Amino acid sequence: MNTEETRALIERYYNALTRGDREEIKSCLSDDVVWQLPATAGEVGTGGSDTNGVVQGRDAVAEELGGRTIKETFDISQPFNLEIRSMIVDNGSAAVQQRLTATTRAMGQLYDNQYCWVYSCAEGQITRMEEYTDTLYAARTMGWESKGGQ
Numbered sequence: 539m540n541t542e543e544t545r546a547l548i549e550r551y552y553n554a555l556t557r558g559d560r561e562e563i564k565s566c567l568s569d570d571v572v573w574q575l576p577a578t579a580g581e582v583g584t585g586g587s588d589t590n591g592v593v594q595g596r597d598a599v600a601e602e603l604g605g606r607t608i609k610e611t612f613d614i615s616q617p618f619n620l621e622i623r624s625m626i627v628d629n630g631s632a633a634v635q636q637r638l639t640a641t642t643r644a645m646g647q648l649y650d651n652q653y654c655w656v657y658s659c660a661e662g663q664i665t666r667m668e669e670y671t672d673t674l675y676a677a678r679t680m681g682w683e684s685k686g687g688q
Contacts, residue, residue, distance in 0.1 A: 539659050539661070539662065541627050541628060543659075544630055544631070544657075544659045547659055547662065547663070547664065548632045548664075550562070551563065551566040552622060554566065555603060555604075556620050558604055558605050558608070560601070560604035563604045564597070564600045564604075566664055567599055567663055568660070568663040568664065568665045569596050570596075570665070571594070571595065571596055571599050571665055571667070572592060572594050572667070573592070573593040573599045573602070573669070574669065575587050575592070575593070575669050576591055576669060576670065576671060578591075579673050586598060586607065599667075611642065611643060611680060612640040612643060613640070613641040613642070613646070616640065616641035617641075618640045619638070619639045619640070620637075620638055621638075621639075622636050623635040623637055630658060632659065633654060633655070633656050634655045634657070635653070635654050636654075636655065637650070637651070638651055638653060642681070644681035645680060645681050648679075651672055651675055652672065653671045654669075654670040656668040
């Protein structure tokens with residue numbers, strides 16, 4: 539994919555993500571897409587991942603990112619904001635820096651964390667997404683420490 543096609547795909551994906559539009563999210567993902575969470579998040583099964591922090595397949599990724607993970611992790615009756623701070627795109631690769639602010643369900647605390655997502659794209663779809671974030675902060679504000687002994 540060229541840079542313009544990749545940028546348009548990632549923008550379409552984020553638009554669907556912020557609306558919770560699972561069908562549109564699915565249309566952006568390859569059948570065998572891989573979402574790689576930080577390994578420490580995988581230890582407690584965050585995002586429906588295995589113990590290595592991997593969620594694989596279009597339906598599984600769309601189910602998690604299109605609603606289940608958000609609804610189970612955050613109090614959606616409170617303000618929720620996903621801010622794209624920057625996007626760098628080169629051919630079939632993209633890196634997106636974002637800020638997520640919300641209120642956690644488990645602890646009722648303000649959650650304000652930075653993320654970097656690295657995307658690989660081919661043939662008009664996302665084939666791999668790697669998530670980087672402060673998992674220690676997430677564990678403390680979401681109550682993971684008590685679940686996984688981190």
